[in-house]
Amino acid sequence: MNKKAYFEILRPGINSTLQDLGRENQYHLGIPFSGAMDKRNYLICNQLVSNIINKPALEFAYQGPHLKLKSGKATCAISGNVSFNIIKNNKTLEGKCYETFDIGTDDEIDILSTNKSVYGYLSVHGGFEGESFWGSCSINTKAKIGSNNGMKYSKDQNIFLTDAESISYKKKIDYMNSKIEYIRVLKGTNFNYFSDEAIRVFFGNKFVVSKLLDRMGMRLEGPKIKNNVSTNIKSEGLVKGVIQVPADGNPIIMLSDHGTIGGYPKIGVIISADYDKIVQSTPGSNIKFKLVDLPEAENLYKLYNMDTQNLLNQIR
Amino acid sequence: MIKKISNLGDSALYCDFGNDVNQTINSRVIKIFRNLKKNTIKGITNITPSYNKLIISFDLDVINFEQLEEKITQMKIEDFGEVDKRIVKIPVCIDEEFSLDLKRLSEKLKINENEIIKSFLSKEYFCYMTGFIAGMPFMGDVNESLRLNRLETPRVKVPKGSIGITEQFCNIYTYDSPGGWNIIGNTPVEIFDKFKVDDPVKIRPGDSVIFYKINKKEFSNWNE
Numbered sequence: 001m002n003k004k005a006y007f008e009i010l011r012p013g014i015n016s017t018l019q020d021l022g023r024e025n026q027y028h029l030g031i032p033f034s035g036a037m038d039k040r041n042y043l044i045c046n047q048l049v050s051n052i053i054n055k056p057a058l059e060f061a062y063q064g065p066h067l068k069l070k071s072g073k074a075t076c077a078i079s080g081n082v083s084f085n086i087i088k089n090n091k092t093l094e095g096k097c098y099e100t101f102d103i104g105t106d107d108e109i110d111i112l113s114t115n116k117s118v119y120g121y122l123s124v125h126g127g128f129e130g131e132s133f134w135g136s137c138s139i140n141t142k143a144k145i146g147s148n149n150g151m152k153y154s155k156d157q158n159i160f161l162t163d164a165e166s167i168s169y170k171k172k173i174d175y176m177n178s179k180i181e182y183i184r185v186l187k188g189t190n191f192n193y194f195s196d197e198a199i200r201v202f203f204g205n206k207f208v209v210s211k212l213l214d215r216m217g218m219r220l221e222g223p224k225i226k227n228n229v230s231t232n233i234k235s236e237g238l239v240k241g242v243i244q245v246p247a248d249g250n251p252i253i254m255l256s257d258h259g260t261i262g263g264y265p266k267i268g269v270i271i272s273a274d275y276d277k278i279v280q281s282t283p284g285s286n287i288k289f290k291l292v293d294l295p296e297a298e299n300l301y302k303l304y305n306m307d308t309q310n311l312l313n314q315i316r
Numbered sequence: 317m318i319k320k321i322s323n324l325g326d327s328a329l330y331c332d333f334g335n336d337v338n339q340t341i342n343s344r345v346i347k348i349f350r351n352l353k354k355n356t357i358k359g360i361t362n363i364t365p366s367y368n369k370l371i372i373s374f375d376l377d378v379i380n381f382e383q384l385e386e387k388i389t390q391m392k393i394e395d396f397g398e399v400d401k402r403i404v405k406i407p408v409c410i411d412e413e414f415s416l417d418l419k420r421l422s423e424k425l426k427i428n429e430n431e432i433i434k435s436f437l438s439k440e441y442f443c444y445m446t447g448f449i450a451g452m453p454f455m456g457d458v459n460e461s462l463r464l465n466r467l468e469t470p471r472v473k474v475p476k477g478s479i480g481i482t483e484q485f486c487n488i489y490t491y492d493s494p495g496g497w498n499i500i501g502n503t504p505v506e507i508f509d510k511f512k513v514d515d516p517v518k519i520r521p522g523d524s525v526i527f528y529k530i531n532k533k534e535f536s537n538w539n540e
Contacts, residue, residue: 025362025363030451143449150510234337234367236364242325259448261366261454269326272376
């Protein structure tokens, strides 16, 4: 009988977690959606290794993990803008994103960095063995929910593979992660808390992504956004993509692991079509916002979805 | 019942029940929440009740704002009465190790510490909502004499189990978490248990909560 294949973690990376499409229907308990931050790259990665749509992939940020495969063979793929090496019999080969590669026992994958972006994904054919909580394996480190007891991976841990057999054919796709010019937003429910001048400042200026950035949220720095009414509202529900402006005037964007309730005025909400882009913005990069209306946002989502489906179809 | 429906982004619907915070309005929010939980509309991914708002998130691949708004507006609202209403008793230890802000409250409110605790324990609290962090209950209303703002500088880490008050509300920190509420005690009871998959929260919106005092020894030996 074959011993179960697993990766030994030689170096865990900065924030390596298993993620899938996320956890529904738990906001009312205080549990956010979670799931892969960059959904398109997650989907592409799973498609490359012929996995079903909701299989967990290993998500990493900035510096990824250094992994060694113990027993068995595996077909892998990495998506994002990622530099990585494949080490076989002490020979180091430069890895290429968006194409499958095979590794065998004692081979290593060393994910060095995400370039000009935050997140990347590693998928293996058959998938990682995740633990499902409320329909999702996604790791939520705040509530300690999901696979690996809800914790990010650390050194010397093992990540088990479900059904790691290499597939005999190669798959690849030519894909370039597009640059952002604008992040498009819809008016938030407290839009009228802000004066015309504040709105002009918000849509007329660049903001810089600060270092206070994680899976929960992204704080921006730039011109202060003043509010005319109140800097607090009675706490109410949040969704990912909401832009809150607290008393200090610096916008905060809610990301996939956000607190489910918040009490700061909402100036805007990022449209679904641009969410994958905003999450890939690194500290120090510039953000410009552009106001759109709901029909436009819905159309842009349709286009985004069609593009994603086309990409996935090309891989099939 | 719902005063206004608007969109929150392109994949959530925002139901506004007005600006007041009281049990009557919150009961309306919870009523709609329960109706939606029972008669699921395809495409809804999350429903978040709060004091006086209800946010319904949906999957834009399945339904859009206009379609969902129509369904919500036409929804037949059933009254489930108070079937689900429970009274939950929560032990609290006021030992100085846990009552981090009792002294501050006493000084600011000019009420002695024993009176504060007596006043706090004298009431039954209504749970308006759970959230922010997993399972955290937002309850009210505390006696007017005990109402105070948040700490000016929030703590980086409020210990798990801490019971805090701010303005008319009180809460329980279900995990170690940053926070700015005035901490008056700690409970040994597990308020959120992820392994109770069907019912992980001890206190649900609409429940009534009674706090009772335990001593340090009872706290240390607590065993559920």
